[in-house]
């Protein structure tokens with residue numbers, strides 16, 4: 001059991017990659033607080049608990065400081081400490097050429113995909129400092145590393161998450177907190193299902209391995225980075241992208 005006894009908060013745990021992370025963490029022995037706006041995370045927490053895991057749901061909006069503070073407090077109150085944060089919650093954007101940029105859309109995506117990660121890191125680091133450290137894993141994207149036509153706020157937010165993670169890693173390097181991020185390629189989740197079929201086909205063509213990733217494959221990378229086996233890794237970003245960024 002890779003994460004036996006570890007206390008973890010996973011945001012965006014109600015769907016897709018976050019759901020796969022919560023399921024894997026449960027099977028690896030972690031005590032989990034599933035944070036999400038969506039009630040589906042509550043249903044998942046009940047399912048995991050019924051199967052013998054330790055899992056609770058805390059409704060949380062990652063853009064709201066009060067809500068995120070309560071999320072981290074829920075872990076400390078229920079389980080006495082916080083060992084792991086997975087800042088996974090994120091939203092896609094309505095793409096457009098930059099000359100048609102809708103500033104409301106820009107702000108909505110930056111808010112969730114960048115500011116939300118910063119707020120989660122803020123309250124998780126605060127909790128971890130009280131108990132001698134922990135591991136933070138932030139969810140980035142291949143679009144943090146390569147450009148893509150008509151991708152604006154999402155690409156900017158994800159690139160910023162990578163560098164924010166490096167700064168967090170350096171800030172707490174001697175205080176026992178490791179911070180890393182994972183950059184998935186195209187993963188078969190409800191987020192992708194919301195995109196037009198032509199876009200999905202374009203994604204398949206661009207994937208060197210010829211298929212989309214499964215959410216479970218991303219969860220494995222997150223679990224490793226969150227575990228003590230990754231004790232020497234901090235400030236890193238692991239591309240889990242089927243070779244997309246190798247081209």
Ligand SMILES: NC(=O)c1ccc[n+]([C@@H]2O[C@H](COP(=O)([O-])OP(=O)(O)OC[C@H]3O[C@@H](n4cnc5c(N)ncnc54)[C@H](O)[C@@H]3O)[C@@H](O)[C@H]2O)c1
Nearest residue numbers: 012014015016017037038061062089090141186187189191
């Ligand atoms: N699916 C992909 O191909 C892909 C690729 C690269 C990166 N990612 C990133 O992985 C992460 C998860 O993506 P996914 O595909 O599983 O998406 P998803 O849409 O399946 O799940 C996202 C979850 O986040 C929750 N969420 C959204 N806004 C929130 C908020 N403000 N507060 C709390 N929860 C909120 C949603 O309710 C949902 O349960 C995102 O950060 C995404 O950008 C996904």
